[in-house]
Amino acid sequence: MKNSLIIFYILAISSTAFSQKYFTKSAQVDFYSETPIEKIEALNKKGTCVLDCNSGAVEFAVLIKAFQFEKALMQEHFNENYMESNTYPKAVFKGKLKDFDYSKNLNGETQTFDVVGEITIHGVTQPLTTKVNMTFSENTINCTSSFEIEVADFDIKIPSVVKDNIAKVVEVTLNAPLEPLQ
Amino acid sequence: MKKKILISALVLAIVGFIYALSMYYKPHEDLNKSKPDYTLTYAELISQYDKNEDRADSLYLGKTVEISGKVNNIEKSESDATIAMNQEGTMTGILFEFEDEGQLDNIQEGQEVIIRGKCSGKLIDIVINRSILIQ
Numbered sequence: 029m030k031n032s033l034i035i036f037y038i039l040a041i042s043s044t045a046f047s048q049k050y051f052t053k054s055a056q057v058d059f060y061s062e063t064p065i066e067k068i069e070a071l072n073k074k075g076t077c078v079l080d081c082n083s084g085a086v087e088f089a090v091l092i093k094a095f096q097f098e099k100a101l102m103q104e105h106f107n108e109n110y111m112e113s114n115t116y117p118k119a120v121f122k123g124k125l126k127d128f129d130y131s132k133n134l135n136g137e138t139q140t141f142d143v144v145g146e147i148t149i150h151g152v153t154q155p156l157t158t159k160v161n162m163t164f165s166e167n168t169i170n171c172t173s174s175f176e177i178e179v180a181d182f183d184i185k186i187p188s189v190v191k192d193n194i195a196k197v198v199e200v201t202l203n204a205p206l207e208p209l210q
Numbered sequence: 211m212k213k214k215i216l217i218s219a220l221v222l223a224i225v226g227f228i229y230a231l232s233m234y235y236k237p238h239e240d241l242n243k244s245k246p247d248y249t250l251t252y253a254e255l256i257s258q259y260d261k262n263e264d265r266a267d268s269l270y271l272g273k274t275v276e277i278s279g280k281v282n283n284i285e286k287s288e289s290d291a292t293i294a295m296n297q298e299g300t301m302t303g304i305l306f307e308f309e310d311e312g313q314l315d316n317i318q319e320g321q322e323v324i325i326r327g328k329c330s331g332k333l334i335d336i337v338i339n340r341s342i343l344i345q
Binding site: 034053054056073074076089090091092093094096099100101103107113114117118 | 233234235236237238239267271272285289290292305307309328329330331332333334335337339340
């Protein structure tokens with residue numbers, strides 16, 4: 029992916045007159061894989077997320093190398109062998125919230141929305157539909173979401189030697205405290 | 211003769227096992243000890259990423275970089291310790307993520323620092339992980 033998709037996206041949607049955009053550079057993404065042999069967990073604290081409140085369009089991106097693992101060897105394998113992060117440095121989700129009406133005053137409320145879109149991991153794009161919980165306060169929209177990723181769907185090759193160490197389906201949890209984009 | 215072979219095989223197996231264990235539990239690279247692959251100013255890094263992100267990635271992605279510059283902003287939360295460096299005229303900044311938040315205790319905004327870490331690439335900002343304060 030050449031240029032920052034997000035900058036382009038922000039500029040593209042900046043042209044709308046009264047659009048309110050919410051944004052963060054410190055979204056947390058956690059992924060978890062559990063098998064009888066091993067538990068693998070990694071945390072990324074530098075995800076970016078942009079939400080256009082008028083259209084409900086949302087975009088989320090993470091740098092693969094920013095995922096931190098407890099075990100150095102696991103982080104190495106993750107980057108070099110599975111995700112090939114030198115070739116595919118980012119994972120991106122582009123989608124839209126369903127039935128998101130920002131004109132309603134949602135201050136103090138928590139609501140769940142369906143979000144439909146596409147996720148690109150390891151250079152492979154797949155459709156992704158999930159739910160996001162959004163808590164609205166004075167100046168923040170706190171978003172949380174969980175979904176599953178089937179490793180094989182993204183052409184990620186796990187060597188047979190370790191195939192029982194890594195789950196076929198990985199749980200991803202995200203947490204994005206969005207603030208108004210100045 | 212058979213006994214000797216058996217013992218050698220056993221020793222080899224144990225050595226192999228210890229090696230595998232040491233790899234499995236090996237610690238993350240101590241950046242205090244490793245020499246940086248690249249030393250540059252924050253302005254240089256930002257400008258290279260702005261000019262050609264792919265080329266900058268081919269140089270810096272996954273490598274140890276040592277960056278000098280002025281602290282624009284410090285973020286300390288219960289889960290995060292980050293220093294930001296920004297440049298006028300571009301949205302691109304650098305975010306340095308620290309594993310040890312104690313390193314940020316004596317840092318002030320506006321201070322000139324040198325930070326060493328691993329370059330993870332660029333989203334809006336260039337992200338440097340496992341950062342340590344050199345100066």
